[in-house]
Amino acid sequence: MSRRKENVSPEKWNDWNWQVENQIRTVEDLEEFLNLTDEQREEIKEVTKTYAWETTPYYASLMDPDDPNCPIRKQALPSKEELYDPVGVQDPLKESEHQPVKGIVRVYPDRVAFTISNKCAMLCRHCFRKEYVNMPHTFVSHEDVMNAVQWIKETPEIRDVLLTGGDPFLNDTEWLEEIIAPIREIKHVEVIRIGSRTPCTMPQRITPELVNMLKKYHPLWVNVHFNHPKEVTEDAKRACGMLADAGIPLGNQCVLMKGINDDAKTQMELVHKLVEMRVRPYYLLQCQILHGTAHFRTPIETGIDIIYNLQGWTSGFCIPTFLLDTPYGKCPMFPQRIVNRDTYSVSLKNFKGQIWTEPNPMPGYDYPKQK
Numbered sequence: 001m002s003r004r005k006e007n008v009s010p011e012k013w014n015d016w017n018w019q020v021e022n023q024i025r026t027v028e029d030l031e032e033f034l035n036l037t038d039e040q041r042e043e044i045k046e047v048t049k050t051y052a053w054e055t056t057p058y059y060a061s062l063m064d065p066d067d068p069n070c071p072i073r074k075q076a077l078p079s080k081e082e083l084y085d086p087v088g089v090q091d092p093l094k095e096s097e098h099q100p101v102k103g104i105v106r107v108y109p110d111r112v113a114f115t116i117s118n119k120c121a122m123l124c125r126h127c128f129r130k131e132y133v134n135m136p137h138t139f140v141s142h143e144d145v146m147n148a149v150q151w152i153k154e155t156p157e158i159r160d161v162l163l164t165g166g167d168p169f170l171n172d173t174e175w176l177e178e179i180i181a182p183i184r185e186i187k188h189v190e191v192i193r194i195g196s197r198t199p200c201t202m203p204q205r206i207t208p209e210l211v212n213m214l215k216k217y218h219p220l221w222v223n224v225h226f227n228h229p230k231e232v233t234e235d236a237k238r239a240c241g242m243l244a245d246a247g248i249p250l251g252n253q254c255v256l257m258k259g260i261n262d263d264a265k266t267q268m269e270l271v272h273k274l275v276e277m278r279v280r281p282y283y284l285l286q287c288q289i290l291h292g293t294a295h296f297r298t299p300i301e302t303g304i305d306i307i308y309n310l311q312g313w314t315s316g317f318c319i320p321t322f323l324l325d326t327p328y329g330k331c332p333m334f335p336q337r338i339v340n341r342d343t344y345s346v347s348l349k350n351f352k353g354q355i356w357t358e359p360n361p362m363p364g365y366d367y368p369k370q371k
């Protein structure tokens with residue numbers, strides 16, 4: 001049975017359930033989309049013994065059939081480099097140490113991440129929950145969810161709940177509403193956020209039924225996850241447009257990865273495409289010391305330099321915050337613009353390298369006399 005768009009009816013192709021039911025998990029299925037060499041076939045099969053993979057027909061349709069360095073392929077398909085990672089660990093954020101109740105991760109006083117699905121449209125090679133996503137033993141039961149909702153209800157400091165997974169949008173709309181509605185009723189929960197990669201990897205999931213349900217529960221925000229401009233397709237634009245039209249603010253979390261998006265030109269193109277579809281670039285995340293990802297990691301300087309090279313050359317709201325997520329919380333890292341500083345002045349370098357010195361109006365500063 002073919003999974004290529006041109007061989008499938010539009011009704012099936014645009015049905016997210018069809019995309020999930022027809023996820024690609026074998027080299028044989030993949031060969032409908034790509035021209036693989038014997039070596040590439042063997043490589044995928046070999047790595048699959050250690051790390052699972054799967055993707056949607058939609059995401060596979062974005063892959064370059066001949067180029068192994070295609071950024072879409074690199075995010076979705078196993079590579080032998082995953083097997084050589086001397087320092088990567090399974091749980092770099094030590095999430096298991098921050099769980100007051102099953103399904104809740106609490107690192108900050110006022111907000112929590114709440115895992116409501118173990119399913120994703122694809123298994124991203126850089127995923128820091130790769131031991132969790134689409135694994136039978138991590139199934140999230142109705143009881144797990146309701147216990148966690150009760151915990152939020154009994155914890156008045158929590159004002160912001162991030163629904164995560166896996167991918168929350170892999171739940172059907174009815175079940176998703178059964179989770180969101182009681183959270184919305186909790187007086188101290190001011191904001192509900194949802195993190196989903198489906199607008200990128202399976203935009204068919206964003207249906208009128210879904211957005212009509214979500215917009216009943218404002219203030220509700222959605223964070224999406226695009227890593228490369230090639231992912232910003234007409235389908236992705238339609239999906240993000242539907243969410244934005246429902247009054248949902250959208251932010252993007254991008255993971256910085258060597259050979260995929262570790263240069264200012266690619267990031268510039270990505271942020272411009274995101275903003276065009278009403279998605280605010282929110283975070284650029286340093287790749288974690290996560291097992292199987294050594295080949296993606298870049299020096300910290302790479303991310304800082306990218307932000308430096310975006311500043312001034314594009315609008316401020318196009319520029320994400322570069323940060324490292326740690327077991328102690330997220331730590332932003334900024335390029336240095338201050339070239340000199342004393343008590344009463346600060347000198348700054350602008351995007352063209354010009355230096356400007358500004359008085360620093362500390363108490364006791366003696367302003368020059370007005371003429």
Ligand code: SF4
Pocket residue numbers: 119120121122123124126127128129130133165166167197225
């Ligand atoms: S969509 Fe997110 S949670 Fe799911 S596999 Fe990709 S990175 Fe992991």
